[in-house]
Amino acid sequence: MLTAKLNRARIAHLPTPIEPMDRLSAHLGGPRLLVKRDDETGLATGGNKARKLEFLVGQALADNADVLVTGGAPQSNHARQTAAAAARFGLGAVLVLRGQKPATCTGNLLLNMLLGAEIRWAGERDLDQSIDQAADELRHAGRRPAVVPYGGSNMLGAAGYVAAMEELVEQQAHSKLAIDVIVFASSSGGTQAGLMVGAKQCGFAGRVLGISVDKPAGALATRVATLANETAGFLELPWAFAPADIDVNDHYLGGGYAVIGEAEREAINLFARIEGLLLDPVYTGRAAAGLIDLVRRGDLAGETVLFWHTGGTAGLFGFGEQVLTRW
Ligand SMILES: Cc1ncc(COP(=O)(O)O)c(C=O)c1O
Known part of the structure; x- marks a missing residue:
């Protein structure tokens, strides 16, 4: 293999x-x-993110991370599967999503909430920078974030x-x-x-x-x-x-x-x-x-x-x- x-x-x-x-x-x-x-x-x-997350989460666990941080569009499938993987392994999940919080919580967003993820809205800010900023804030708060890149x-x-x-x-x-x-x-x-x-x-x-x-x-x-x-x-x-x-x-x-x-x-x-x-x-x-x-x-x-x-x-x-x- x-x-x-x-x-x-x-x-x-x-x-x-x-x-x-x-x-x-x-x-x-x-x-x-x-x-x-x-x-x-x-x-x-x-x-498709389940296959990617096998290796991304495998490495995060090996690195002793305690929270996964990633981002995407409001209806990102990647964010939802990352939230599910985090729940499965007892990790936190912080999802930085593009734009503003919408009026209704549907589809992947609904599942993110059920899966226990924390959602941060990036507004018009650059997504990669916002993900890095979220990880920095978590580090300052004593957490051990693993950044999962956009789309895994x-x-x-x-x-x-x-x-x-x-x-x-x-x-x-x-x-x-x-x-x-x-x-x-x-x-x-x-x-x-x-x-x-x-x-x-x-x-x-x-x-x-x-x-x-x-x-x-x-x-x-x-x-x-x-x-x-x-x-x-x-x-x-x-x-x-x-x-x-x-x-x-x-x-x-x-x-x-x-x-x-x-x-x-x-x-x-x-x-x-x-x-x-x-x-x-x-x-x-x-x-x-x-x-x-x-x-x-x-x-x-x-x-x-x-x-x-x-x-x-x-x-x-x-x-x-x-x-x-x-x-
Ligand atoms: C359902 C679905 N198909 C395909 C893709 C594209 O895969 P990739 O980002 O690896 O090109 C994505 C990415 O988010 C997806 O959610």
Whole structure:
């Protein structure tokens, strides 16, 4: 195992299943479609952060931390899973969230409160600085904070997706699958960076196609390549990546981060009605909208395509009726 030397807190329900999406495939008249169910990783309704947090929390425990500090958008899935991991291991959780406290407490925010997290509102202040400031204040108060970066995307977090690619390659071998393309939502880059390092090391020959949720392709590819290089170095693997090696599609940015448009709404409703699968409005809904469009354009014809469902289900409840096509 590539990550055997790292401190690891066993949190996630692994391996996550791979399931066929034959009805969606038939509906779209498209290629063979599969889904990898990282929405079922556990940790307060699942998602990709559970894999990252295994290593982030593993290190925090090894460092004798007593509180996890992280941040994100008000409906951050990462913040919610970090709060759940903290509760699970008897640590405190301080979440620094962008903007002002909203009038209602829904979706991930509601779960954060139930999970016992302390929420601090960053207003218009820079999020990274606000996270560091919160950690400083905790230190001054005699606490031992571990800062978990935005999105859980550093080398430790990305290691979770190196291990995930190992898991996928093993599943492929057992089930005699031959996956040509993996499609998923990419934002802070840790998921894609880990998958890239894992793919290189495990000899996965297919495409690893990140659908950008919030960044131009160039910026995201640069970020993923940098993080993949750091992660490879950290794991003592010989691989190096340039931005040109990173497969990113930024055609589905729509109205911007967390703005639900027709494409996301259609994808969310289609996956729900045809496959009984719940997507989230910000990440997997957008990535699925990209997948549907690529299928309709014929760009994935003849391929076996794995949609890596990275979770976010709780976020659905933070957007209310905006996700509906009828009411
Ligand atoms: C549900 C979901 N999918 C995908 C992502 C993107 O993963 P990454 O930040 O590792 O690129 C996130 C990040 O917050 C997420 O919450």
